[in-house]
Amino acid sequence: MTDVTYYTQEGLDKLKEELHQLKTEGRSQISKAIAEARDKGDLSENAEYDAAKEAQGHHESKISKLTNILANARLIDESKLDTSKVLALSIVKIKNIQNGAAMTYQLVSETEADLKSGKISVKSPIAQGLLGKSVGDKVEIVVPAGKIEFEIVEISR
Structure with a gap:
C-alpha cells in the first residue's frame, strides 16, 4: 500500500509540470539518442546504444514513480x-x-x-x-x- 502525501497547490503543479516534461520532451530526446546510436552500426557491440537504452529505462522508471506519486497526492485546503x-x-x-x-x-x-x-x-x-x-x-x-x-x-x- 502506498502512502498518501499532502501537497500545496504549488507543489502539485510542479509535479504535474515535471511529469508532462518527462513524457513529452524527455521521451523525444531519449528516442532521438536511441535512433542515432542505432544508425552507428552493429547493435551487439554498440556501447552508445546500450547507454541510450539504459537511460530510457531510468527515464521510464522516473515517469512511473511520478505517476504513482500523483495518484496518491492530495491537495490541502490551507x-x-x-x-x-x-x-x-x-x-x-x-x-x-x-x-x-x-x-x-x-x-x-x-x-x-x-x-x-x-x-x-x-x-x-x-x-x-x-x-x-x-x-x-x-x-x-x-x-x-x-x-x-x-x-x-x-x-x-
Missing part, C-alpha cells in the same frame, strides 16, 4: 487548517532555547522540501518533533548534531 497546533503545511517559527536563534519553517511533503526556501519535510526529525505541538510548547529534538531544545513561537498558514 484555509481550513487549524492554526492552534503544528500540522502538515504549517509555517512554524521556533526559537533555539540554548542560543536564542529563531527559525521559520514550513512543513511540506518530501518532494517539496527545500531548506533554502525554508521548507522542510514533514518526515524530518525537526518536523516530527513539532507535529501536534502548540505555541509556547517546548520540544527536545534529536538531530545529527545531538539534542536541541526549541520553543514554538508562532504557527501560521
Whole structure:
C-alpha cells in the first residue's frame, strides 16, 4: 500500500509540470539518442546504444514513480487548517532555547522540501518533533548534531 502525501497547490503543479516534461520532451530526446546510436552500426557491440537504452529505462522508471506519486497526492485546503497546533503545511517559527536563534519553517511533503526556501519535510526529525505541538510548547529534538531544545513561537498558514 502506498502512502498518501499532502501537497500545496504549488507543489502539485510542479509535479504535474515535471511529469508532462518527462513524457513529452524527455521521451523525444531519449528516442532521438536511441535512433542515432542505432544508425552507428552493429547493435551487439554498440556501447552508445546500450547507454541510450539504459537511460530510457531510468527515464521510464522516473515517469512511473511520478505517476504513482500523483495518484496518491492530495491537495490541502490551507484555509481550513487549524492554526492552534503544528500540522502538515504549517509555517512554524521556533526559537533555539540554548542560543536564542529563531527559525521559520514550513512543513511540506518530501518532494517539496527545500531548506533554502525554508521548507522542510514533514518526515524530518525537526518536523516530527513539532507535529501536534502548540505555541509556547517546548520540544527536545534529536538531530545529527545531538539534542536541541526549541520553543514554538508562532504557527501560521
